[in-house]
Amino acid sequence: MFIITLPASIYAIIQYMKILGIETSCDETAAAVVADGESILSNPIASQVEIHARYGGIVPEVASRQHVLTIIPVVEQAMTEAKVSWGDLGGIAVTRGPGLAGSLLVGVNVAKAVSLAHGLPLTGVNHLEGHIYANWLTGHIIDFPVVCLIVSGGHSDLVLMRGHGDYVVIGRTRDDAAGEAFDKAARILGLGYPGGPAIERVARGGTDCLNLPRAWLKGTSDFSFSGVKTALLRLVEGGKISSPADAAASFQAAVIEVLVNKAVTVAKEYRVRHILLAGGVASNGLLRQWLASDSTIPVLVPEPILCTDNAAMIAACGYYHFQAGKKDGLDLDVIPSLKLA
């Protein structure tokens, strides 16, 4: 057996590219430092959820003001926890859309200021692309092509990814996003906001016995979740719900059955190597469990804290932007309705 000892000078030239990520698209103020698009050095997230909970949903004006108050401390925390100084960074990645305009503006302007002050390259990241890249933080080697099921408060998309930055949207929701449907159903059942975690928690004590409709939309890979929500509303209005736990379990099962079935069908059709889960709804335990058991293709799921909004996923995505030479200037602007492909 040969043991090769490398001279110390070799280690000195192995540099990790550390990226500062900034995410303020909705109601989480987040910053993170990630090395080489895969190792999280810090990932602080300041949640506004309690502030918005009393209104039953996100108030955009309140969200942007809260971002202004928290963004500098959160960025400082990310730098301190990662034990890096500005000179150690290889670049800044920031969410430019989709999201709330006023919220996005806070992150983008801070990123531009830091980029200008410290001479660091800047790249704008699509929030959905960021959610996908949370999978690169799982420690697994990912082979292309993959299919990504992005399920968040604003989106339900099935995306074929043939390489870094190469996306084809195969299916999307025609009405409510999956997370939005969870939030609305929770409101109908009086379970509070955010609805997804509340439904999941309450559903543990119930069974899927209400026979809520599944919108298969045969022949397409699109989704529709407004029908199941309306069916639930009718049952509540008709006084037909005796157990909120059964209602939550039935609703959850109706949404997840369709998500899993369509994701597995598309994955087989395109002969992908992996199925990647992304977005806030991906932290749902039943979705993770059903997808893993229904699919013969390996399923990757980031840990729950990396499924909901965070900046580590933005930094990971930014690393691949920089590798591909994708940089933005100080004219980088927010695009609230930015599309993925």
Ligand code: KG4
């Ligand atoms: O990705 P995300 O944090 O923000 C957006 O980009 O939208 O997703 C938030 C959404 C909310 O609608 C929330 O109810 C849902 O994700 N969510 C869940 C769970 N945790 C969060 N839905 C179902 N089950 C969960 N455990």
Ligand code: ZN
């Ligand atoms: Zn998100």
